[in-house]
Amino acid sequence: MSGEFLNQWVKIDRHGSKLPHWQQADCMQFVTFRLKDSVPQLKLNAWKEARNHWLRLHPKPWDALSLKEYKLRFTQPFEAWLDKGYGACILNRSTNRDKLSVILMNDHYARTIFESWVIMPNHVHLLFKPKTPVPQLIKSWKGISAREMGHGSIWQRNYRDTLIRSEAHFFAVVRYIRRNPAPLAENTFTLWESDRAQAIE
Structure with missing residues (x-):
């Protein structure tokens, strides 16, 4: 396994x-x-800009702390938008x-x-x-x-x-x-x- x-x-x-x-x-x-x-373009553009800036400062591979921060700042908000049913x-x-x-x-x-x-x-x-x-x-x-x-x-x-x-x-x-x-x-x-x-x- x-x-x-x-x-x-x-x-x-x-x-x-x-x-x-x-x-x-x-x-x-x-x-x-x-x-x-599925995600309004204005929200998506702002999300991408913030994410790209963060990724430049935090190149992979990530440690556990960086992964947690990424999820909180980017994954969770994005998932919430998807679940709103736009x-x-x-x-x-x-x-x-x-x-x-x-x-x-x-x-x-x-x-x-x-x-x-x-x-x-x-x-x-x-x-x-x-x-x-x-x-x-x-x-x-x-x-x-x-x-x-x-x-x-x-x-x-x-x-x-x-x-x-x-x-x-x-x-x-x-x-x-x-x-x-x-x-x-x-x-x-x-x-x-x-x-x-x-x-x-």
Whole structure:
């Protein structure tokens, strides 16, 4: 099981310039991608400016204190905006969520191993162990789903990802994904969990 988590002694593949992405062999990933209109542009621009300034002062790899500060200043506010349900929220419609669900599960075991995911009204959280480079997976899922839903260009270009550091981190992410839709009506989200994730209380 330890091979599934971030190993400081194993090479990390880095890609992307504006929003750097890390991938490491068999390490599990927590990925979030969102619809284009899910965060108001003015809020997003201010967030990006503050984040870019902070990143210049705090280059990776981060210690625990820097990671905690990043989450408090950037991750938590961003997640709160997503959960407010800005935008058209086309994933509110079960037909659109069903299309995306089928696309994701077609790759389960073939190109990735999912542990948990949730499709929210305007964003998606995924916890998985990739068998294919993550950028290829995300590009494929976004492209196919946009065509299937017939809405043209619907997804924000980039995505956010985190390498899973430990079993405790894995448990925390499973719980986070499970709790994310708690305030929503049942018919406005789709949650999927592996047997392993379901066993986590």
